[in-house]
Amino acid sequence: MSAGHSHPLHRPGDTPVHRMAPQVKVVAAVAGVLCVVSTPRERFWAFGLYLAVLAGVWVLARIPPGWLAKRALIEAPFVVLAFAFPFLAGGPTVDVLGVALSEHGLLSGWNIVVKGTLGVLVSLTLAATTTPGELIVGLQRLRVPTMVITIATLMLRYLDVIAAEARRMRIARICRGHDPRFLWQVGATARGIGTLFIRSYERGERVHLAMVSRGWTGAMPDQGRPAGRAAWLLGLAPTALAAVVLGIAL
Amino acid sequence: MTPPALLVERLAYAYPDGHQALFGVDLRVEQGERVAVLGPNGAGKTTLVLHLNGVLTGQGKVEVTGLPVNKQNMKEVRRRVGIVFQDPDDQLFMPTVRDDVAFGPANFGLRGPELDARVTRALDDVGMAEHADRSPLHLSGGQRRRVALATVLACDPDVLVLDEPSANLEPRARRELAEVLLGLGRTTVMVTHDLPYALQLCPRSVLVDGGVVVADGPTRELLADGDLLARHRLELPFGFRLD
Numbered sequence: 001m002s003a004g005h006s007h008p009l010h011r012p013g014d015t016p017v018h019r020m021a022p023q024v025k026v027v028a029a030v031a032g033v034l035c036v037v038s039t040p041r042e043r044f045w046a047f048g049l050y051l052a053v054l055a056g057v058w059v060l061a062r063i064p065p066g067w068l069a070k071r072a073l074i075e076a077p078f079v080v081l082a083f084a085f086p087f088l089a090g091g092p093t094v095d096v097l098g099v100a101l102s103e104h105g106l107l108s109g110w111n112i113v114v115k116g117t118l119g120v121l122v123s124l125t126l127a128a129t130t131t132p133g134e135l136i137v138g139l140q141r142l143r144v145p146t147m148v149i150t151i152a153t154l155m156l157r158y159l160d161v162i163a164a165e166a167r168r169m170r171i172a173r174i175c176r177g178h179d180p181r182f183l184w185q186v187g188a189t190a191r192g193i194g195t196l197f198i199r200s201y202e203r204g205e206r207v208h209l210a211m212v213s214r215g216w217t218g219a220m221p222d223q224g225r226p227a228g229r230a231a232w233l234l235g236l237a238p239t240a241l242a243a244v245v246l247g248i249a250l
Numbered sequence: 251m252t253p254p255a256l257l258v259e260r261l262a263y264a265y266p267d268g269h270q271a272l273f274g275v276d277l278r279v280e281q282g283e284r285v286a287v288l289g290p291n292g293a294g295k296t297t298l299v300l301h302l303n304g305v306l307t308g309q310g311k312v313e314v315t316g317l318p319v320n321k322q323n324m325k326e327v328r329r330r331v332g333i334v335f336q337d338p339d340d341q342l343f344m345p346t347v348r349d350d351v352a353f354g355p356a357n358f359g360l361r362g363p364e365l366d367a368r369v370t371r372a373l374d375d376v377g378m379a380e381h382a383d384r385s386p387l388h389l390s391g392g393q394r395r396r397v398a399l400a401t402v403l404a405c406d407p408d409v410l411v412l413d414e415p416s417a418n419l420e421p422r423a424r425r426e427l428a429e430v431l432l433g434l435g436r437t438t439v440m441v442t443h444d445l446p447y448a449l450q451l452c453p454r455s456v457l458v459d460g461g462v463v464v465a466d467g468p469t470r471e472l473l474a475d476g477d478l479l480a481r482h483r484l485e486l487p488f489g490f491r492l493d
Contacts, residue, residue, distance in 0.1 A: 209335070210333075221353060
């Protein structure tokens with residue numbers, strides 16, 4: 001997004017995947033995830049092929065697997081739940097290293113782990129190759145309602161401003177001896193949040209004034225460029241491969 | 251005869267809660283003039299500014315280069331009057347500087363190469379072209395102020411209105427902004443408490459207090475009148491004397 005201050009999920013680069021129109025990447029990612037979740041969980045080979053297709057995109061986009069693995073840890077809490085299934089579910093069991101595990105539970109756990117992981121990896125690939133600003137342009141080109149686009153644009157910009165304001169308010173409280181470690185001391189923090197809400201609301205009004213003064217009438221200007229037929233064909237090629245795999249798996 | 255850049259006659263305005271902010275303001279700004287609007291807090295300066303591009307509409311007459319400010323002319327009025335707000339964080343909201351500078355002219359119908367050229371020129375005018383692809387969030391206060399100015403210059407306004415342009419700026423950023431403003435050669439109305447800045451940038455000043463214009467004249471003469479300033483809760487910084 002900017003020199004020296006990129007988003008933690010974005011990996012700046014100049015590869016064919018980075019240069020691809022964002023609307024194509026959004027459609028490819030959503031359709032890819034749909035293919036993954038529609039695949040019957042017993043078709044183990046299909047998930048391997050999905051991963052291979054995704055790995056091909058990583059090679060093109062020059063994203064190292066380690067970079068993705070670190071960020072994929074976000075799904076860890078869900079994976080823990082999936083590992084509990086084989087022990088908790090009922091039905092026929094199989095012996096693994098002397099432990100009786102539920103067959104149904106094993107398949108359910110596998111289903112969550114493999115589909116969740118592939119979904120997270122697809123999302124990370126999209127985020128790594130597309131800046132937040134480009135994502136909004138992509139959604140705009142896909143005719144997402146203007147109100148949603150406006151809210152997303154403003155959120156993207158002001159989340160950091162409001163977080164910085166909250167940090168400054170907290171430091172100012174601490175500097176005046178506030179030490180919110182006990183339940184009866186959280187009152188000041190709660191009031192701080194209330195004040196932040198009012199300030200953000202007032203800022204919203206000022207931002208609106210500044211936008212109206214520059215001719216805003218309710219829709220964000222469309223800053224994207226249409227993607228040509230070739231871009232769509234190229235961009236959707238990995239998803240088309242995934243769709244073929246799904247077709248065979250079904 | 252060329253119409254004045256701004257013509258305000260008997261402008262009165264009360265906020266919805268009943269608070270009367272303006273009691274009949276008269277102001278005429280000729281094309282190419284740079285005028286400072288001075289006054290204490292709560293004098294009605296910002297309320298007056300918001301009438302110049304029709305964000306607020308009170309009783310009385312407001313014209314911009316001969317065009318009456320009314321519902322039918324609103325779009326053109328907002329193109330002709332560019333307001334730079336006090337806090338750049340209120341003005342800069344797009345992901346990159348370039349997007350933000352393009353926001354105004356795109357709203358006024360510019361597209362493609364024409365829009366790109368306008369954005370480049372506005373950023374060049376304020377010396378920020380090299381930062382076009384950065385996020386406004388990561389710029390310094392002075393840089394943000396100059397980008398906020400560029401977002402308005404990109405609309406090619408006839409009248410530039412600045413609300414407290416020197417607020418929160420370090421001395422060097424303050425001087426750099428003054429140099430940019432002096433180099434623009436546009437009709438400028440500058441609302442400020444910073445009296446030396448008014449003296450540096452605006453040959454003429456109007457003093458607003460209690461919702462009316464109480465003095466209008468050469469900035470140096472107004473600022474040399476210690477009694478007038480004291481009556482309206484204004485004073486020069488420590489160590490300054492003009493008499």
